[in-house]
Amino acid sequence: MDETIVEVDDLRVDFPVMAGTIHALQGVNFALRRSKTTCIVGESGSGKSVTARSLMQILQRPGRIASGSIRYRDDDGKITDIAAQAAGGRTMRAIRGREIGMVFQEPMTSLSPVHRIGEQIMEPLQLHFGLPKREARERVLDMMAKVGIPNPTQRFDNYPFQLSGGLRQRVVIAIALICQPRLLIADEPTTALDVTTQANILDLLRQLQDEMKMSVMFITHDLGVVAEIADDVVVMYAGSVAESADVDTIFHAPQHPYTRALLQSVPRLSADKNQPLATIRGMVPHPLARPQGCVFHPRCDRFLPGTCDAVEPPTVAVAPEHAVKCIRVGPDLEDIGL
């Protein structure tokens, strides 16, 4: 059995706003395994970024963790509940950047425009290890070479605006990895990049992960990227986990109607072009007006009146490590004759 590094249990995050309270996460459960890549996939508004930010305790105002736990297990086996820590507290500051690194979507906005990139990569080293400048500089140059920034010595003194998008994203990755974190959270790190650059960055992440034996939590909406890099997949919809399983199960034996529909609506290379694309009717519900019962029921093709619109479905373990939040899976399906 693989070692679990993070276990998220019944995580609920609220955003109290003028018009009411947005329940951004409504009881999210999943686990991250050591040295494995877990992809969190979902459409906009599904809560995937909020999940990532909760793990780092960097929720944007007015968001707050309402209940649930995020149990992080460190190298010595000591378990810390991140959800119970104060965002600015000593524990979180020791974990953030040191134990857990994060890569954001926009390399343009996550770098400081007025600091040299070398210094930005060096900052966490000085903060967490208090390394002397010369030694830190050596480590930074090594890391820059590792993430594929050409001529590290010259680039060290560049400012972000002097770099292309792909190189900037490599700088952000270098910052996240410089302290050799045990977990890397990457929030759509390749979405703003071109396909050929994306291929290079994905390749780089995979290679570094092998080298550093790091766990990766990768947030994306691109199912192609998921198929490419994931070991495990968590499919989110409107603030909860619809289905979670290993990547092969998600793509070849999905159980949740949403996962199935999502997979069918992706245009594939060499698909039959005379067929219209499968679509999911309607749209993602507004976070302040989520439907009763199963949040997916108004769009679901296996909707059962009186059941799906009345009670929130339980999360069923249809197999070990395969959880589905739908009332109509497993034995129940056969009873109905589907």
Place this chain on the structure above:
Amino acid sequence: MKETMADTILEVENLSMHFPVTSAGVLRRVVGQVKAVDGVSFSVREGETLSVVGESGCGKTTLGRCIMRMYEPTAGSIRYQDENAGEMVDLTRLDTKSLRPYRGAIRMIFQDPYASLNPRMTVEEIVGEPLILSGHPRDEALRQRIGDLLEQVGLRRQFMARYPHAFSGGERQRIGIARALSLNPRLLVADEAVSALDVSVQAQTINLLRKLQIEYKLTYLFIAHDLSVVEYISDRVAVMYVGKLVELAPTEALFTRPAHPYTEALLSAVPLPDPRLRNRGKRILLKGEIADPSNVPSGCPFHNRCPYSDGARCVKEVPALRDIAGDRQVACHYAETLPLKGTAELTG
């Protein structure tokens, strides 16, 4: 080299759009040129979907904007087949006033459904604006027409009085499409029209665009970077690299047998939505970054990243876009001899 076929609706020849780079300070001396689009020629056939693909900075958006005459091209011509006149009209030579009749025939759908709709106008005003500007009286018939347009794109006519903020991204894109359709266009330029949408909504929008194409015999110039979407909707695909057209071919041929090394690299970089294909086929990882359009490499613009470059002719001689067998064009010295792989080999 180009054929003037009877069914050509738009013919772009040698189109260039160079933006001047000026020095800082008061003199603003021109110190260089960004060759966003550089000598591009192709034709669009009536009723087809021609996609233009390429990475950021390749000039695909600038190309679309030149065709819309949002930019004044530096050189070249854009000839439009006028239905009534029966002859080709060079749009680049027309002034604002004589361009007007053609503004209704060629319309644009924009990428960002949040930025392209005025938040202070109702849907009725947004969709009706082109009609009013073209002289339609503000009467009941106008409302009727706007309602019909909304229904065409799958929105309810009751939504007319609402403002854009009341709609989701997918619905806003539909409003943009309704606006583009209002003057019965023949050619729609769609610049990344589905890129900003979620997968499920993207599928709905693609299906809508196809339905409208059949109903109204529309021609699409579809500017995009997502190759799976492009493969699904296009009849022909044009690939651009640093301002130049490097390959133009019927979709199936391009995806199964690319003729340009850059096309091959693009195809191999697309992540396939199937984990079982992960290790099939060797992914081509391009070295370096896309070239700077203000400082284009000598010879073939792709030579410094191309795995097949011969280091001699490719560095010195700019390959011209030339016709090869199968209704396709390519700009590579070695197109016939390179063993390039298509998606069939990539998907195993």
